[in-house]
Amino acid sequence: MESSPMITVSRGRLGPTAARVFEEIRGGVALTRDEIVAGTGLSVATVGRTVGQLVSARILRERPDLATVGRNGRPGTPVEPDPTAYVVVGVHLGRRITTVALADLTGRVVAQQTAEHPPAAGPDLDEISRLAAELLGSLPGRSPLSLGLVAPWGELDLDPARVAAELHELTGLDVRYADHIAAVAATEFLNRRRGTGGVTLYVYARDTLGFAVAVDKGAQTEVSRVGSLTHFPTGSGAACPCGRTGCLQVTAGDEALARTAYDAGLVAEPEIESVHRAQEDPRVLALVRERATVLGQAVGQVRDMIAPDRVVLVGQAFTGWPPVLVDVVAAAERFAPAGAVPISFTRFGAGIQAAAASTIGLGRIYDDPLAAVPTLTRSARATRPAATARRVS
Numbered sequence: 001m002e003s004s005p006m007i008t009v010s011r012g013r014l015g016p017t018a019a020r021v022f023e024e025i026r027g028g029v030a031l032t033r034d035e036i037v038a039g040t041g042l043s044v045a046t047v048g049r050t051v052g053q054l055v056s057a058r059i060l061r062e063r064p065d066l067a068t069v070g071r072n073g074r075p076g077t078p079v080e081p082d083p084t085a086y087v088v089v090g091v092h093l094g095r096r097i098t099t100v101a102l103a104d105l106t107g108r109v110v111a112q113q114t115a116e117h118p119p120a121a122g123p124d125l126d127e128i129s130r131l132a133a134e135l136l137g138s139l140p141g142r143s144p145l146s147l148g149l150v151a152p153w154g155e156l157d158l159d160p161a162r163v164a165a166e167l168h169e170l171t172g173l174d175v176r177y178a179d180h181i182a183a184v185a186a187t188e189f190l191n192r193r194r195g196t197g198g199v200t201l202y203v204y205a206r207d208t209l210g211f212a213v214a215v216d217k218g219a220q221t222e223v224s225r226v227g228s229l230t231h232f233p234t235g236s237g238a239a240c241p242c243g244r245t246g247c248l249q250v251t252a253g254d255e256a257l258a259r260t261a262y263d264a265g266l267v268a269e270p271e272i273e274s275v276h277r278a279q280e281d282p283r284v285l286a287l288v289r290e291r292a293t294v295l296g297q298a299v300g301q302v303r304d305m306i307a308p309d310r311v312v313l314v315g316q317a318f319t320g321w322p323p324v325l326v327d328v329v330a331a332a333e334r335f336a337p338a339g340a341v342p343i344s345f346t347r348f349g350a351g352i353q354a355a356a357a358s359t360i361g362l363g364r365i366y367d368d369p370l371a372a373v374p375t376l377t378r379s380a381r382a383t384r385p386a387a388t389a390r391r392v393s
């Protein structure tokens with residue numbers, strides 16, 4: 001069990017050789033050994049030996065069909081992450097929705113299920129391991145290597161170490177856990193890869209609101225400095241359970257928006273899904289636009305405090321409402337007319353929870369791919385987690 005208050009998203013020169021090779025290639029594009037040599041700075045012999053080990057371990061696979069003539073005239077057979085041998089399990093606990101997912105070694109989610117529960121009820125871990133076993137059963141032949149567990153722990157008032165220990169008991173898998181916002185930021189960072197030098201500020205908004213910062217230190221990149229924006233003051237009149245008024249979550253979180261629309265008689269239930277369905281209604285769109293302005297102002301203020309090189313906005317409170325993204329940016333710019341710090345939005349939409357949990361599960365493979373998978377001699381021991389997980393159902 002490992003906690004990740006700080007998530008290492010890019011290991012650069014500091015990882016073991018196999019981690020450096022895999023980092024070069026984990027984006028999913030097939031590369032030749034020459035290209036890996038060029039990208040990592042490792043020697044031809046080291047790359048050749050390490051790629052051989054990773055292919056034997058079924059982390060990478062050869063793609064002779066994509067072979068081209070290399071720069072030195074030798075034909076190069078590209079290799080890519082093998083999507084057929086292993087998966088990681090991702091478990092995301094939300095305030096209302098639990099997501100269980102399987103992802104391949106590039107972080108691509110290949111199967112997922114969600115279960116809804118009342119906000120007051122805790123996560124049903126038996127149900128979670130049953131869903132995981134069901135998903136594994138739908139992808140025969142793939143062994144799970146680890147489980148990533150992600151939640152807004154503070155918001156849910158849960159002890160991550162305890163939940164992780166229980167899930168380890170139930171599934172037999174190595175469990176890593178991380179804070180929701182940091183995991184979302186790490187996932188977004190890993191999927192950008194290019195143009196992410198310096199400091200990237202991620203602001204997340206949905207039911208929960210917060211930010212995280214990815215700092216490129218040259219040798220490695222970490223996502224850290226996670227901050228909650230739950231009680232960030234907006235000046236609104238909304239009463240917060242903390243005793244104050246105007247906190248960001250009760251003003252501009254998804255639940256607040258749904259409640260406002262419901263109280264105004266615009267939707268039949270106080271649910272964000274209902275607000276989505278009613279967004280053609282100009283009165284609903286006006287509420288969404290108002291919320292976008294509040295979020296944009298908060299983004300502008302946080303940007304002023306952190307002084308990053310770029311800002312990336314993630315979470316469905318942004319990505320779920322393309323028509324008002326322009327309002328978010330306008331409000332942020334009005335508040336902090338820096339202009340030079342670009343604001344962009346994630347490509348991740350509704351799938352971000354599954355992807356974030358899977359990213360945390362992949363940390364074990366990214367740290368040391370050869371140590372994370374069963375070798376031939378250890379294969380009996382390493383296939384047991386799958387069997388254990390299945391037995392639960």
Ligand SMILES: [Zn+2]
Nearest residue numbers: 231240242247
């Ligand atoms: Zn508050």
